Each structure stands twice: as C-alpha cells, then as structure tokens.
Amino acid sequence: MTDFARAVRFQTVHLAIIGLIAAIFMVGVFASDRFVTVLNIANVQDQLVALALVALAQTVVILSGGIDLSFAGLLGLLSVLFATFAGSDPATFAAAYVGILVLGTAIGAITGGIVAFSGIHPLIVTLATSTIMAGAALLHTKQPSGSVPIFFEDIVYARFFDFLPWGTLFVIAAYLLVGFVLWRTRFGIRVYAIGDDERAATISGVPVRLTKVLIYALSGFIVALAAIYLVGRFGVGDPRAGIGFDLRSITPVIVGGTLLAGGRGGVLGTFLAVILLALLANVLNFLNVSNFYLWIVEGVIIVVAVSLFVVRARS
Amino acid sequence: MADPVLAARGMTKLFGSNEVLRNIDFEVIAGRNIALCGENGAGKSTLIKLMTGIYTPSAGHVLLDGEPVIFAGPKEAIAAGIAVVHQEFSTISALTVAENVFLEKEPRDRLGLVDRRRLRRDCADLLQQLGIDLDPDTPLERLSVAEAQMVEIAKALRSRARVLILDEPTAVLSHREIDHLFRILRDLRNQGMGLVYVSHRLDEIFEVCTDICVLKDGDVTSAGPIEDYDHDRVVAAMVGRRLGELFPPKSGPATGAAPVLSLRDLKVEGSAASVDLDLRPGEIVGLSGLVGSGRTELALAIFGAARGAGTVALSGANYRKRTPGRSLAGGLAMLTEDRKANGLFPDASVAWNFAASTLGKGARALALSPRDEEERSRSVVERFSVVVDHVGQPISALSGGNQQKVLIGRLLENAPKILLLDEPTRGVDVATKAEIYRTLRRLARDGVAILVISSELIEVVGLCDRVHVMRDGAFVAELLGDAITEDGIMAVAAAATGGGMRPSHD
C-alpha cells in the first residue's frame, strides 16, 4: 500500500462508489442532452456544498465513535445570527463572519465538553443542544430574515470557467485540510484511537476528554462555514435552514465506508458519497422521477451499504 | 543487594470496606527480575496499579530511588521510567504498528506535525533492537494476539524505561513466542533494567526470574531469592494448603453405561482435524490442550453456539440443527469460560440471573412469579453458600466466586444430563474451587456426564476420570486412571507440539 492510499484511508468501497458515479453519470448523459451542460454541472455542485460540509463535520465525529445530531439547531441559529449581523458593508460583514465561526466553534466545544465530562451518550447530548438552539433561533426570528452584502452573494454565485463554483473549491479545500489533519497531526491519530477503543486509548495516555472537546469544536466550526454559505445562497437567515441536515449528514458518511462504531474510514469516502448522492438526485430529476422516490433510493442505499460492510467485517 | 529503583512501603488499599492489600512491602532492583505470584484476587494487579499511579494507596507510599513519590496518574509513572505491560491490552486495532508503539509520543517536525517517515523509522529501529520482526505499517487488526503482545512490549519500552512491569504476559502466547519473550527479558535485565514479572505459572517464574514475592489474600506470605524456593514452597505460600485436599475421591471411568453424548467426526469451523468421543453418565472427562487448540470451539460446537461439521448424538439420537436453546431443552448445558462476556446478566439481580434458566425453550408459562423466583434463588444461595445480602442485588455486586456459584446453580436448575464446563473455576478462590469440585463429583455420582475444559493441569489431574489431550482440533492422546498425571499430560502435549502448555499450580 502506498503512503497516499494510507493517507486517504483508501478502501475498496471507494472504487465501488466511483464506479456507481460513472454509471449514474452515463445514465444522465443518455437521459438528456441537457445533462452535460455547464449549467447543470454547476447546479449539481451548488446542491452539494452545504451537505458536503456538514457531512465532513459528521465524519470526524463518527470516526471518533461519537455522533452529532445538533446540526439542525446549530445551522438554524448560526444562519439567523449571521444574517442579522452581517449588515451591508465589508467591516460588519467581516466581524459577523469571524464572530459566527467563533460562536460555532465555541458551541461545538461546549457540546464536546458535555459529551466528554458527563458521560451521557452523544446522541442524547446533541439532541438536547439541537433542540435548545433551534428554539433559540426561532425565538430570535420566526421568519427568514436579515441580509448579507451583495458582494458576498456574488462570491457565492461566482464560477470559475462557468462551471466551477467557489463553493466547490471551498469544499475540496476543506476536505483536503481535514484529511491532512487526520493524517499528519497527533489530534488525527487520537480521533481514530478514541473511535476504535476508548479504553485502550485512555490507558495509552490519550487525552480523551480534551480530544472530544476539540472534535466537536471542529464540527461546530465546519457547520458554521456551512451556515455562512447557506445564508449567502439564500440571501437571508432562515431559522429552519438546518432542518433535516442532522440525519442527512450521516448518510454520506456511512455510504462512504466509515463505520458508525468509529475508528474506521475517512473523508475520501464521504466526499465520494456526497457526489454520488447529489448526482443521483440530479439524474432522477432529469428522468422526471419525483424527488420523493429519491428518498426511497437513499434509504435502500443505506441498508445495502451497511449490510455489505457488515458482511465484509464478518469475513 | 543494591538499593531498589522502585519500592512500595506499607502499601494498603481499600475498595469500600474491602481491604484488598494490607501493609505490603515490595522492591524492584536494577538488573534483577522479581516474580509477583499469587492466586487470582490475591492483589497482584492492585499492587501494580498502585505503583504505577493508576490507583492511589489508602495507606503507605511508593519510593523512587529511595525518595517517596506520588504519581498523580499513569503518565507521571511512565515519565519516571516505569513501563508497564498490562494484562488488558492497550493496543488499538485501527492503528498501525508504528502508530500504536508511538501513540502520544509521535515524532513531530518543526511545525508540530507528525513526521510519518521518522515515525516509521523509529519504530523499525525499536522493533529491530528488540528482535521483533514486524512491519511498522501493518494495521494491528491484521496481527495475531502474540504479535499484538510484542507490539505492547515495544510500546512500553519506546522511551527510556528503568523498570518494566509485565502483568501476566504469557496468557495468550505459544511456547516459541514465550521463549522469544524470555530472550528479550533477559537482555533487558542484563542491560540493568529492573523487571517485575506477574504470573502464576511457576515454571516460567523459575525460568526467567531472580527473586519472588508471593501474595495471598492481600498479604505477602513469602519473599526472597528464587534459589531458596521450589514449586511446593511457592504453592504452599500461594494457596495456604496442600492441593490434594481440594479434590474429592474419584469414582473411576464408567464403562458399562451407554454414552449420553457421542461425537463422530466432529470438526469445528476452521479446523482440519475431527474428533470422536463418547461421554457416559457418571464420568468426568477432561479436555486438556493449549489455548487455541480448539477446546472451547469444540464445546461451543457441541452446544450449538458455534458451527461444526460431523455428528453429535444425545443418548444415541442424532442431534442436528444445534442451538443453545435446543441443547438446554435436551438436557445439555454449558458453562462458558468468560463469565463477563457471556455468562452473566451484569445489571440484573441474582434472582433474575438465576431464573434466566427458565426463559428458554422450556418456558412453561407466559407469566412470571417474582416470589417463586426469589424463593428458588434463595434455595440456590443456601445450597451453594453464596455470599449475598439479598437475591435482589445486582449480580455484579458479588465476588467472582459467588457469581460463579450462581451460574452453576442456574446450570443445574433444569437437571441437565450432560454438562460442558469451560474453565469452571476461573477467577475463583480456593475454598470455592473445592466446593465446585465436590459439587461436580456429586453430580457425576448422580449420573450426570461431565466434560471439563481446563488450562490448569492440576485441576484436570485432580478431578477427571479420563483425559483427552487436544491439539489443532484433534485428540492426540487419551489418558486413564493413574496415567493421568501432570507429567503424563505434559509429555503428550510437549511431544505433540512443544506448545505453550505448562503445569500450573494454583
């Protein structure tokens, strides 16, 4: 195995996903000549930015054996706050931008602190914090409100060579960065160690609690980026912007070969799975299949993917 | 003698009101290897944990180079040069050998990033120095248990250590692997390291140690240079009485009766060999063999909890599609080797644990009667003199020996005709062992057929009417009557493999 393969945590399932992506792409090409247009390719990318970011956050948390169901509340809260304070000039915008990133990170750190020190299952903790934040977001504003400077919307909608949105580049950069952190930092090794065997990690001197705080803080930071992106796309802060993102963020992680139990997997699989799911939605759209059927397909994919991994793990 | 590097003085440890160690003195000297012996529950592991900062002593203190120290945690002990290989593995299967060996001590470059190349090189160097032949990039999940154990030792020695403590390091190793380990230990001793070797396997201790300290029920009962000791003296110090007194008289093999359990060409999954066996009412048959020889798997295959090809017949009737539920309903019961993993319902009460025997296939009614459950479990508690305040207490609050008694009580509840017992006295004190042996003999006399798997030769010798020695899924010898001796079994086992079977005297 090459270093590169080790660094990206290559698994055979990745090949399968790439194959599926290619197959679905071909279906799209045959289904409609409008499929391989610049506009459509950019559309696919726009759809996947926010999901790709929250799935990235979820990947790190799941790798460490945890789970973060607070995205719904967190995205909503950060969205409305960002839209409220971003104003219209660069100065207020910059302040709001940094402020939201700091806030997202801090909320993540608090969540991680509760998970690490209380011993309560992360599912329950993040469920509770999500509810609190969703309530807070709705208390702040019931309707989508606020605004962002025009120049930010321009950036969000801008495209390189007409087909490569900024968002995509940003997502790729984020995945590379997190992948690098997991491979080249002590924190990264700790994430895998804790996810695989928390007891053994503790015996080995891994600062388990600190690492958990950092993991959820990182998750909060990435979700803050997603919130800022969503506000940029919609031009307003929607307290309900995050609804569904909690559970939807998990699908690509699992389909990408990361085990819910922790310790196995990586960001490459999640990235590929996000593309797969976005492409699938797009192609079904071209085939005039209602989006409702996409849900059925998605559910079946989860079961098939997980069943395959279980069988593989047993053999 | 030189001054000790590490010492414990007047060490006492209480868990609640339970005194597990009383006023212990213990010394580790550079260039020597002291054995810490004792039965399960004698306090060996507790003493190690006290000297390495995992537990804090209730009284007494630790001396490092003669100066009292307080280790606030295992990290401080490691920083002081005290390396420990715990009985519980600390390796992580998702990480590679190199990542495991240098976990939390990864070499880093100027930017603070993990230097992957140096990590690999440092690990390769260390492994080479220790004579361990492993690729630093292999994920731990691809290694055997023995190889993982080697990684564990390499990990303990990654930074300069002055004291190396090994807590039962050979429990899972084969003979050749043990020889390899001992070579490494002698090298380290010659380099001036102080070693502590925790074990109850006497021949290993005589082979590799220079001094000995024996614990019994939290007290040091004997200590001194190994030359002053022989097997008997160590055993007497560990157990407090002669082992022969533990076992009731045998009744001899039952030849006349028709077998209640017959195995023909039974082959466990993953094994090439198969076995034939007839088990008759009234006899206790021992299954002896190395860890990994297929003993447990054979029992599980008979019981229906593991796959096996071949025939199993109960009282002459072919028994197909075996499952634990059907086995129990058919009068075939099994006691598993690992109570915690699959013997106990830890959070449930003693009564519930006991009454689980009536919930399987033979469940008579839909409704349960708590009063009936309590009464029946109280009678078991009395019959086996289980120490418990109330049968409503969670079973995890009981000692290992008392838990085992409850499990044996549960096993006997449905009056089984055949018992498969895998390590029936593991983690049980001597008095309870004797009780269990008497119970088994009484059952045999009442016509129950019993198959006992045990790693403790003394148990096999003292208890069984007939012994099969097992290797690689096959029976390699059968011993009867007076031929059942530790030497006899050893001779067969050693001739067969030179494997890791050793006489154990606890």
Place this chain on the structure above:
Amino acid sequence: MIAQLLGGKGTVRGRKTREILLLLGFLIVIWAVTTVLSPRFLSVKNITDILIQAAPLGFVVIGQMIVIVVRGLDLSVASIMATAAVLSIGVFDNTATAFVAALLLGALVGGVNGYLVSYRRVTPFLATLATMIVLQGIRFAYTKGAPSGSLPDAFRFLATGDIGGVPVVLIVLIGVGFVAHWMLERSVPGRQLLLYGDNPETAYMAGLPVKRIVISAYVISGVLAAIAGLFLVGYVGIVDNWTGQGYELDSIAAAVIGGASLRGGKGSVIGALLAALILVSLFNIVVILGLSIEFQMVVKGVLILLAATVYIRRTRE
C-alpha cells in the same frame, strides 16, 4: 424509608422504584408550580387536556423504550405515524379496515427494522434511519406531496370523544400501558427483552430466542407508532405528510428521562409515561407563562440534559 418498604436498599427493584418516585416527585413539583402561576390550572378539564395532548407521545414512548431496552433505537416512529395515517386513511374508506391496515403497516415496518437489526446486523440507528427515509418517500410519492385531506368522523371521535366522560384515547392508552407494564415486569417475553438488553451474548448462550426478541421489540414499537399516528391525526383533525414530525426524537428523550438507558437492559413503562407527561406539562407551563412557544424547545433540551445527568450519576454510584 419509603424506598426500603417498596424494594429494599441495594436491590435492582429498589433502584427502579426510586427512579419512578423521583419522576413522580418532579411531576408533582411541576404541577404545583403551574398551579401557583395559574390557579385555574388544577382543574379536571385542564389536566384531562394535558393527558390527551400527551397521549400520542405516550404510545410512541412505550415502544421506543422497549426498543431501547434491547439496545436499539427507533428513528422511524414519526415516519410510521405519518405513513400509517396517510396510507390507511387514503386507501380505505372503512374506518375499521383503515385502523387494522395501519396497525399491520406498523407491524410490517417494525418487522423490517427488526430483521435488519437482528439478521442483517445493521446498526439500529442506520436501519431505522433507512426505513424512516424510505417511508417518507413512499408517503410523498403516494400523496404526490399534497396533504390527503378529509378525515373520517370516526377518527375524530377516537381522538377527541369520550365514553362516560373518560376520553377514548386515554382508555386506550391506559389499556396499552397496563398490558405493556405487565408484559415487561411480569411476563416471560418482557423478561427476555430486559435480559437480552443487559447482555445479548449471555442471552444467546442461555438459550433465549435472541432474534425473535429483537424483532418483537421493533414490531411493538411500529404498531404503537401506527396507533399514535391515527390518534394524532384524529386530534389535529387533518392528515398531513409531516404528522408526528419530531416524535422520534421526543420519544427518545422521554424514554431516557423515564429511566431507559441507551446501553440497554433498563426501562419501565411507568417511567416512560411519566416522562412523556412531564414533557407535555412543561410545555404547558411555557404557554401559561405567556412565553413564546419556542421556549418549549429550550426547556425540553435542558430537561433532557438534566435527566440524563441524574441517571448517569446514579449508575456511577
């Protein structure tokens, strides 16, 4: 003192009894506070209203608790609630047929969940997440996204009517609760569920029918969710694709507040029902205080954390 009378110190039963007393005490405190805030609160009518509001969650939480007991989790309950209501009422005109069809659908989905978890060894979280999403797709595809409209009067009666002054829904809930309580505490299947959750390996070696145990837990949860869905649409008065949204997480919260442990082997029907009642009563306080309805969410989140902390403390002792 009371705890000793009821169960004895240090015993498993005693611990369970103390947990339920704690919940009961908490509920009394909430009601007392509410009465002080608003003297009109303590009326038969008002209390009955709260009970009726809590009833659908009550059904769901019993099932959720039973699934949690066997180390599972059922994220599909809300989706089952909506799908059962939408499909059965949409397809069948006859109320009785629709009711039976809904229960069968719940049982079927629960069976699929249980099959995936026990035979395919899919993590409960993912198995039920998948069925949740699939059901959502089926439901929306069937209705083409639009709410399906009219609701037979019989359903309105089931949810809002009464027999001799006692609301029908409460009669049904109490009946279901009583049966579930008896099953869990006093019957062989219930004991099997609890012991399986405590240690699945031991359960297997002790000859318990482990796969059947797991499947039946999810089937019970599915059926109770379907019942809850019917009562909820009856109560609200319209059939909606998002009926029951949030019940999956609320039911997990209530089960945990009610003493169930995600590590399995622990849970009680009385605790779960008290917890559902506590949640709804707290929501009621928010309304009485004239606070914005969103405060309910904040209150709920804080309560979940508090309750979980209390139980973690207790199990560590």
